[in-house]
Amino acid sequence: MAETVLVVGASGLVGSAAVASLVAGGHRVRGLVRSPEVAEGLAKVGAVPVVGxxxxxxPWAAALDGATSVVDATQAHVPGRRFGVRAAERGAIxxxxxxxxxxxxxxxxxPPLRSFVALGxxxxxxxxxxxxxxxSTPKAAVPRGYSRLSAQVRPRLADAARSDGLPLVTLRMGLIYGSSGWFPAFVDRIRRGRGIVVGPGTNFASLVAASDVGAAIRAAVEVAPVGEEFLVVDDRPVRQTEWLASLADAVGAERPHRSVPRWLASLVGGTVNVETFASSRRARNRAMKERLGVPLRFPTHEAGFRAALSSEPQVPAA
Ligand SMILES: NC(=O)c1ccc[n+]([C@@H]2O[C@H](COP(=O)([O-])OP(=O)(O)OC[C@H]3O[C@@H](n4cnc5c(N)ncnc54)[C@H](OP(=O)(O)O)[C@@H]3O)[C@@H](O)[C@H]2O)c1
Known part of the structure; x- marks a missing residue:
């Protein structure tokens, strides 16, 4: 059944992937963006832009009239290299x-929504x-990495679900790569031979292609049971040194080998980025595959990196 979905943060890495996948799935999609130029691009991919x-x-709120689903793909503006704890506190606000x-x-x-898809x-x-x-893994009591930004969002969402019946579906995603967001600048550093290994490099990363995140969001809108939470990651978590080497190989650059201690990397790259980059997250996607039926176009990062690095479109047709 076609839903009327408002994607908030539609210009972002995740929001634009969500819009593309939902449009391809035949849904009526509205996208909230902040600039008229971005709105034009949204109209071209078949969504109705709302500037606000x-x-x-x-006035942006009229975009909720008649909507059956909301996808919240917003993120606070985060400064690049100097992303420290104070900046994260401002971002959380x-x-x-x-x-x-x-x-x-x-x-x-x-009438109430059928689903409100929250991301983390x-x-x-x-x-x-x-x-x-x-x-089923317990939540961290002390937020680290990018969860510093969402620290105040999770209890508010839980409260809205409990007190107001918000039909909450939560997706928690691994490190997302694609043709926008952090990835292009990161690839550029690797290409110029400026990649580093943070700490010993043995920590696991769970990666996922932006287009597969879009597919998971579409599945969440279509079939996810309200009140549930799903991890969105590819099939094979990899150690930091392994995915850095794959990326270097894919762009024909030297593999990063210089190990920089976390404290020093934090000074250069920002504490929050380093907390996320160097922490170990070896996540399973069984629930996403079995219960949401999400087909992964890029089950492992190697093929996904190649696609993200080429001009090949990453979102399959319906
Ligand atoms: N990127 C990852 O690797 C990753 C991994 C796991 C989870 N996530 C989660 O995915 C979600 C989206 O992240 P992202 O990486 O896609 O972020 P992003 O690329 O930075 O996009 C953020 C979006 O929020 C919009 N926005 C910011 N402030 C706004 C405001 N006041 N009013 C309206 N829109 C506003 C931005 O609009 P402008 O374009 O106008 O700035 C942009 O569309 C977040 O919840 C994040 O925690 C991301």
Whole structure:
């Protein structure tokens, strides 16, 4: 059944993948973006653009009229290299403000939504080292990495689900690569031989292609049971040194071999980035595959990297 879906943060790495996948699936898609130029691009891919800024009530909220589903793909603006703890605290306040604005308008409308898809990362869970992580892994009490940004969002969403019946479906994703976001600049560093290994490089990363994240969001809108949470990662978590080597091979650059201690890498690359990059997250995708039926186009990072590095379109037709 075709849904009417509002994607908030539609210009972002995840939001644009969600829009493409939902449009390909035959849904009526509205995308909230902040700039008219980006809105034009959204219209070209078959979505209805809505220009607005999530900061409080505003004309943007009319985009919720008649919507059956909302995908919240917003992220606070994060500074690149100097992404420290203070910046993350400011980012967390921005995330909370955006979510409050969205929930305020959702609450004010009837009939209720069928689903509200919230997104987060694997740092929400306690670190598990080399052991596998899944949906039953306990949540971390102290936020680290990018979960510092979502620290105030998770309890608010839980509260809205409990008190207002928000039909919450949560996807927690691994490190997402694609043709925008952090990946192009990172590839550029590797290409110029400036890649480093943070710490010993033995930590696991769970990667996932942006187009596969789009497919998971579409499945969450179509079939996910309300109240549940799913990990969105590819089939094979890999150690930091392994995926860095694959990336270097893919662009014909020297494999990064210089190991930089975490404290020093934090000074250069920002504490929050280093916490995410160098922590070990070996995540399973069984629930996503069996219960959401998400077909992974890129089950491992090697093929996904090649596609992201080429001009090949990453979102399959319906
Ligand atoms: N990237 C990853 O590897 C990764 C991994 C795991 C989880 N996630 C999660 O995925 C979600 C999206 O992340 P992302 O990487 O796609 O972020 P992103 O590329 O930075 O996109 C963020 C989006 O939020 C929009 N936005 C920011 N402030 C806004 C405001 N006040 N009003 C309206 N829109 C606003 C941005 O609009 P502008 O374009 O106008 O700035 C952009 O569309 C987040 O919840 C994040 O935690 C991401």
């Amino acid at each position: 800024r999530l900061g409080g009530p505003g 921005q995330r909370r403000t955006m979510l409050d604005a969205l929930l305020g308008e959702v609450r004010a409308r009837a 990362g694997l740092e929400e869970y306690v670190p598990t080292g080399d052991a596998w992580l899944d949906e």
